[in-house]
Amino acid sequence: MMDIKRIISKIERDYIISNLKKEERIDGRGLWEYREFQIKSDIIASAEGSADVSLGDTKIITGLKYEVGEPFPDLPDEGVCTVMAELLPLASPLFERGPPDEQSIELARVVDRGIRHADCVQTKNLCIKEREAVYILFVDMYVINYSGNLIDAGGVSALTTLISAHIPEGVWNSDKGETDWTGKYITGETLVKELPFVVTYGKIDDIIFLDPSLPEELVCDGKISISVTEEKITSIQKSGAATFSIDEIKTLGKKSLEIGKKLRKDLNLLQYLSKID
Amino acid sequence: MPLIIKDEYPKKLFREDGKRLDGRSEKELRPIKMEVGVIQNADGSAYLEWGNNKIYAAVYGPREVHPHHLAKPDRGVLRVFYRMATFSVFDRKRPAPGRREKEISMIVADCIEPVLFLELYPGTSFEVFIEVLDADGGTRCASTTVAALALADAGIPMKSLVSAVAVGKIDGKKVVDLSGIEDKAGDADLPIAITWYNEEVSLLQFDGDMDLSEMNDFLSDAKEALESIHKTQLNVLKSKYLKLQEETKTNKEKESKKGDE
Numbered sequence: 237m238m239d240i241k242r243i244i245s246k247i248e249r250d251y252i253i254s255n256l257k258k259e260e261r262i263d264g265r266g267l268w269e270y271r272e273f274q275i276k277s278d279i280i281a282s283a284e285g286s287a288d289v290s291l292g293d294t295k296i297i298t299g300l301k302y303e304v305g306e307p308f309p310d311l312p313d314e315g316v317c318t319v320m321a322e323l324l325p326l327a328s329p330l331f332e333r334g335p336p337d338e339q340s341i342e343l344a345r346v347v348d349r350g351i352r353h354a355d356c357v358q359t360k361n362l363c364i365k366e367r368e369a370v371y372i373l374f375v376d377m378y379v380i381n382y383s384g385n386l387i388d389a390g391g392v393s394a395l396t397t398l399i400s401a402h403i404p405e406g407v408w409n410s411d412k413g414e415t416d417w418t419g420k421y422i423t424g425e426t427l428v429k430e431l432p433f434v435v436t437y438g439k440i441d442d443i444i445f446l447d448p449s450l451p452e453e454l455v456c457d458g459k460i461s462i463s464v465t466e467e468k469i470t471s472i473q474k475s476g477a478a479t480f481s482i483d484e485i486k487t488l489g490k491k492s493l494e495i496g497k498k499l500r501k502d503l504n505l506l507q508y509l510s511k512i513d
Numbered sequence: 514m515p516l517i518i519k520d521e522y523p524k525k526l527f528r529e530d531g532k533r534l535d536g537r538s539e540k541e542l543r544p545i546k547m548e549v550g551v552i553q554n555a556d557g558s559a560y561l562e563w564g565n566n567k568i569y570a571a572v573y574g575p576r577e578v579h580p581h582h583l584a585k586p587d588r589g590v591l592r593v594f595y596r597m598a599t600f601s602v603f604d605r606k607r608p609a610p611g612r613r614e615k616e617i618s619m620i621v622a623d624c625i626e627p628v629l630f631l632e633l634y635p636g637t638s639f640e641v642f643i644e645v646l647d648a649d650g651g652t653r654c655a656s657t658t659v660a661a662l663a664l665a666d667a668g669i670p671m672k673s674l675v676s677a678v679a680v681g682k683i684d685g686k687k688v689v690d691l692s693g694i695e696d697k698a699g700d701a702d703l704p705i706a707i708t709w710y711n712e713e714v715s716l717l718q719f720d721g722d723m724d725l726s727e728m729n730d731f732l733s734d735a736k737e738a739l740e741s742i743h744k745t746q747l748n749v750l751k752s753k754y755l756k757l758q759e760e761t762k763t764n765k766e767k768e769s770k771k772g773d774e
Binding site: 279282293299301302303324326327328329335374380382383 | 552553554555558565567569570571573576579594596598599600601602603604605608609640642643644646647648649
């Protein structure tokens with residue numbers, strides 16, 4: 237069991253910082269190294285897509301459910317995809333019961349924006365009948381163990397869930413004015429195009445490092461999360477009280493694209509496409 | 514992978530060959546898999562796969578009571594929070610806990626409390642968080658079973674483990690361990706738990722109809738099934754400690770080798 241406190245002692249903080257200054261991490265990683273990702277897909281029978289993703293000791297299980305509902309009036313032929321996150325009190329003594337707090341809303345929002353602005357979910361393919369019926373997808377993330385950097389683990393978890401999705405295919409029955417089910421499935425190939433990855437860095441003093449672990453997250457001044465597709469940056473979130481120089485932001489933008497490329501290749505998420513017809 | 518599009522119940526719950534829809538015989542349990550120590554942050558934790566049910570349980574405690582007024586000066590308090598994930602059921606569940614989740618939380622807490630020595634921990638609380646990620650009937654029994662395991666994994670003194678199972682009646686026949694569809698379309702459902710230190714019943718609910726002789730049969734069928742579940746629980750805990758024993762042994766050997774050098 238790990239010793240988790242809300243406040244880290246000054247000695248521990250100094251130890252983490254002095255190591256970082258030597259470009260060393262307390263868990264032996266280099267400054268630009270991720271912890272190991274472990275991914276399992278389609279693990280929940282009741283969900284139309286699911287993933288169990290671990291990043292080091294951080295573990296997030298995500299599931300997808302759908303409803304058929306009316307589209308937004310300004311997007312009459314597009315489905316909707318929403319992301320929610322629950323920081324379960326089971327996952328850490330730092331998490332409390334109750335309605336979603338700032339941290340869980342930020343996690344859901346950052347992952348959502350990464351996906352939304354990347355041409356990832358093909359919302360036009362989620363339309364059953366213009367102005368009448370579209371799919372509403374709920375991608376719900378549950379944190380099972382919290383050991384730092386929920387955002388990157390959540391991003392991969394949500395993405396794998398969408399890739400593994402298999403949603404019953406509906407056609408519009410204009411006589412009855414309702415949806416009929418064909419018995420076939422809409423799968424990840426129709427649903428997902430671009431694969432966005434969120435890359436998060438921590439900053440202490442003027443040292444920046446990838447994938448903050450829990451102790452690093454607790455002592456760092458702030459973080460920055462950058463979502464990237466193959467070629468483009470699609471969303472950025474700076475959080476915490478740190479400030480970043482223009483040069484640092486430029487470097488991190490470039491770095492994120494490189495790291496995104498590597499993740500895309502190493503994780504090979506398309507292997508989790510649903511095999512169902 | 515869900516293969517049903519509409520949530521329809523079948524007319525018959527037995528196949529032509531006399532087996533149940535999932536291929537089980539009347540007194541057969543679904544496959545059960547348990548693991549302990551799955552959540553690193555928790556003081557104790559356990560994971561249970563029971564048929565299609567997938568449940569995590571984590572224990573934190575003894576720790577300070579929040580809110581403070583719930584603390585008791587002469588004993589500890591046991592609080593259980595049973596929650597279901599939005600995607601664990603056919604229609605997406607709303608994220609906020611409902612009445613059913615609160616009721617089951619209370620039932621599980623009442624069921625487990627007798628095996629704990631709460632009087633040894635005045636002013637503190639033990640909190641058990643249960644998260645059902647995939648549900649397919651019998652989640653209150655599965656939750657009780659996995660919660661007891663997580664408490665034992667936390668090293669909290671206990672008089673014994675607790676095991677639970679549901680027995681019931683489908684298409685007029687008595688069966689053990691009802692699946693989701695059998696629970697919904699069946700005639701009777703009787704979840705039951707045993708505290709092993711006194712072999713008495715600690716959770717008992719019933720919905721349906723039965724006569725006295727049926728009740729006797731239900732209770733003896735349940736006892737038999739519970740014994741096998743208890744055995745699995747004990748084995749999982751034992752293998753955890755055997756593993757620890759081996760690890761310490763190899764560590765000691767390594768150290769003594771170092772000493773020789």
